[in-house]
Amino acid sequence: MDNLNVFSADIRKHTLRALLAFGGGHVGGCMSMTEVLAVLYGEVMKIDPTNPSWEDRDMLVVSKGHCGPAVYATLALKGYFPVETLDTLNKEGTILPSHCDKNLTPGIDMTTGSLGQGISCAVGLALGLSIKNKDNYVYCILGDGECDEGQVWEAALFASTKKLSNLIVFVDWNKKQLDGFTSDICDLGDVEKKFEDFGFFAQTVDGHNVTEIISAIDKAKNTTDKPSLIVLDTVKGKDCTFANIPQNHLIRFGTAEYDDAIAFLDDKISKLESEL
Amino acid sequence: MFKLVKKILPEPFEAKTAFSKTMDEMASADENVIYLDCDLMASIDMTEFAKKFPTRAINCGIQEANMIGVACGASLIGLKPFTHTFGPFATRRVIDQIYISGAYGKTNIKMIGSDAGVTAMYNGGTHMPVEDMGLLRTIPDVTLLEPTDSVMMCDLLRQIKDLDGVYYMRVTRKVTDQIFEEGSTFEIGKALTLKEGSDITIITSGCCTSDVLHAHEELATQGINAEVINIFTWKPIDAEAIINSAKKTNAVLIVENHNIINGLGSAVCEILSENIPVISKRLGVPDRFGEVGSMEYLKETFGMSIADIVTAAKELINKK
Ligand SMILES: Cc1ncc(C[n+]2csc(CCOP(=O)(O)OP(=O)(O)O)c2C)c(N)n1
Numbered sequence: 001m002d003n004l005n006v007f008s009a010d011i012r013k014h015t016l017r018a019l020l021a022f023g024g025g026h027v028g029g030c031m032s033m034t035e036v037l038a039v040l041y042g043e044v045m046k047i048d049p050t051n052p053s054w055e056d057r058d059m060l061v062v063s064k065g066h067c068g069p070a071v072y073a074t075l076a077l078k079g080y081f082p083v084e085t086l087d088t089l090n091k092e093g094t095i096l097p098s099h100c101d102k103n104l105t106p107g108i109d110m111t112t113g114s115l116g117q118g119i120s121c122a123v124g125l126a127l128g129l130s131i132k133n134k135d136n137y138v139y140c141i142l143g144d145g146e147c148d149e150g151q152v153w154e155a156a157l158f159a160s161t162k163k164l165s166n167l168i169v170f171v172d173w174n175k176k177q178l179d180g181f182t183s184d185i186c187d188l189g190d191v192e193k194k195f196e197d198f199g200f201f202a203q204t205v206d207g208h209n210v211t212e213i214i215s216a217i218d219k220a221k222n223t224t225d226k227p228s229l230i231v232l233d234t235v236k237g238k239d240c241t242f243a244n245i246p247q248n249h250l251i252r253f254g255t256a257e258y259d260d261a262i263a264f265l266d267d268k269i270s271k272l273e274s275e276l
Numbered sequence: 277m278f279k280l281v282k283k284i285l286p287e288p289f290e291a292k293t294a295f296s297k298t299m300d301e302m303a304s305a306d307e308n309v310i311y312l313d314c315d316l317m318a319s320i321d322m323t324e325f326a327k328k329f330p331t332r333a334i335n336c337g338i339q340e341a342n343m344i345g346v347a348c349g350a351s352l353i354g355l356k357p358f359t360h361t362f363g364p365f366a367t368r369r370v371i372d373q374i375y376i377s378g379a380y381g382k383t384n385i386k387m388i389g390s391d392a393g394v395t396a397m398y399n400g401g402t403h404m405p406v407e408d409m410g411l412l413r414t415i416p417d418v419t420l421l422e423p424t425d426s427v428m429m430c431d432l433l434r435q436i437k438d439l440d441g442v443y444y445m446r447v448t449r450k451v452t453d454q455i456f457e458e459g460s461t462f463e464i465g466k467a468l469t470l471k472e473g474s475d476i477t478i479i480t481s482g483c484c485t486s487d488v489l490h491a492h493e494e495l496a497t498q499g500i501n502a503e504v505i506n507i508f509t510w511k512p513i514d515a516e517a518i519i520n521s522a523k524k525t526n527a528v529l530i531v532e533n534h535n536i537i538n539g540l541g542s543a544v545c546e547i548l549s550e551n552i553p554v555i556s557k558r559l560g561v562p563d564r565f566g567e568v569g570s571m572e573y574l575k576e577t578f579g580m581s582i583a584d585i586v587t588a589a590k591e592l593i594n595k596k
């Protein structure tokens with residue numbers, strides 16, 4: 001599992017590299033979801049980076065589309081495109097726009113950015129696969145603030161009614177949205193319980209613990225009559241030295257902050273590697 | 277009454293600062309003013325406002341459709357709700373709520389959609405509304421406003437506060453060019469003739485106004501005398517002003533920060549073709565999606581830069 005931790009730290013580094021090239025961005029939400037990305041792309045998902053549109057691949061819909069840069073970093077490290085491309089984030093004519101765009105970026109399975117819509121598309125992918133009797137999985141990552149949208153709950157009711165057990169949805173429960181704490185702005189209460197009531201097999205894990213994430217996915221795959229929901233208990237801005245501030249949704253930063261963050265992550269990586 | 281600035285310069289503050297200041301003034305003076313937002317208060321400088329008016333600043337969370345319904349309901353209790361989110365979510369995402377709970381139900385809501393067209397810049401295609409006005413234009417009884425600068429935006433905000441009905445105002449949050457002197461006032465529904473001329477009419481709105489005024493200067497150096505009309509009320513539109521100017525110039529160019537389909541250009545051409553079918557051309561976003569980039573890049577990509585305006589004006593005059 002340590003190599004997945006290294007991968008996750010590397011995703012953080014490369015996300016920051018992409019964001020630095022633009023002078024900042026959605027640091028908080030990118031940093032909170034790198035472990036699940038490492039698990040999905042490093043271990044769980046059936047993919048072929050040399051053939052991003054391979055018909056038999058598993059698919060991921062990043063419903064919290066503003067965190068595109070973390071996904072781009074993951075895809076670059078997996079070889080979907082050169083890591084240098086990360087430096088073109090948001091540049092004119094880029095293939096890496098601020099929000100996920102399936103028509104621009106190899107490896108992005110669905111266009112997102114308008115919160116609440118991605119999960120419905122993931123449900124549609126899962127429905128389509130089940131109609132076609134295919135055994136691939138569809139993964140989806142929601143933000144916790146995103147769960148304010150009614151559409152999320154429409155999709156949830158639909159997915160459970162249709163018994164889409166090939167759908168595994170994550171909620172990046174970092175407890176914050178743009179303006180502040182989710183509990184102050186629009187209280188989600190017990191997210192796991194809510195999805196359970198909506199007919200999901202629901203679990204909560206430490207979202208920064210790759211072993212826990214993997215075993216939750218295993219359990220989800222062993223559930224045959226229900227879609228699954230995994231609440232990732234995370235920290236917004238995790239492991240990013242300059243993101244430990246109250247307003248860390250959108251952060252502008254420069255080389256000084258970047259160097260500091262990279263030094264911390266490099267240190268973390270060398271410690272992990274010495275344990276390998 | 278308005279007065280043009282002598283020299284066009286960027287305003288010394290971001291538009292969002294002017295917005296929050298005016299909202300504060302209005303809420304201080306009128307206890308019926310409430311403000312609803314969908315997790316974008318910080319983005320439009322309303323965090324302090326929310327602290328100062330904790331019961332009247334309502335952060336709904338990310339649930340635009342619900343926000344519009346709640347605002348419509350609250351207006352029935354005599355409150356004056358202003359709502360805000362980014363333009364695409366303020367319109368596309370909630371079109372049926374605006375239609376039924378708002379316009380058809382005859383409730384009173386003042387909707388602010390931020391980051392009009394190219395001013396969304398690096399937020400890219402998902403966040404760049406070039407169709408917002410067009411969508412709402414087909415709903416009866418919705419008044420559509422696009423302020424030209426912050427002086428106008430603040431004046432219009434103060435006016436719509438006390439007006440009944442459904443209003444949508446598309447704004448920018450960024451620094452914008454100042455066009456009008458402080459203290460100018462504007463009449464909703466009335467077009468503004470910014471420059472008188474006889475060779476061609478150029479009708480424009482929002483952030484394109486500054487570009488058109490620059491193009492006007494450039495054309496003047498080439499001996500072309502353009503009339504510049506600023507239409508900030510897209511609906512109800514000032515047909516009389518359009519017809520009178522077209523009578524004089526016989527050619528009308530429309531420049532807008534919006535899809536040319538069902539935008540200001542479409543509205544103007546409807547008036548022209550039914551009343552005085554002179555030659556016309558629409559410059560704006562040529563029926564394509566937004567993308568990431570600077571404002572200059574986007575205007576060039578869409579063919580609505582100052583140079584494009586000058587070229588189009590000359591071509592149109594040659595076709596007269
Ligand atoms: C429909 C919609 N409304 C508003 C926004 C603007 N927006 C982008 S990110 C964000 C906050 C998201 O919070 P959350 O889902 O918790 O994401 P995370 O904390 O993981 O970044 C908002 C309001 C949007 N992208 N889509």
Ligand SMILES: [Mg+2]
Binds near residue numbers: 144176
């Ligand atoms: Mg969150």
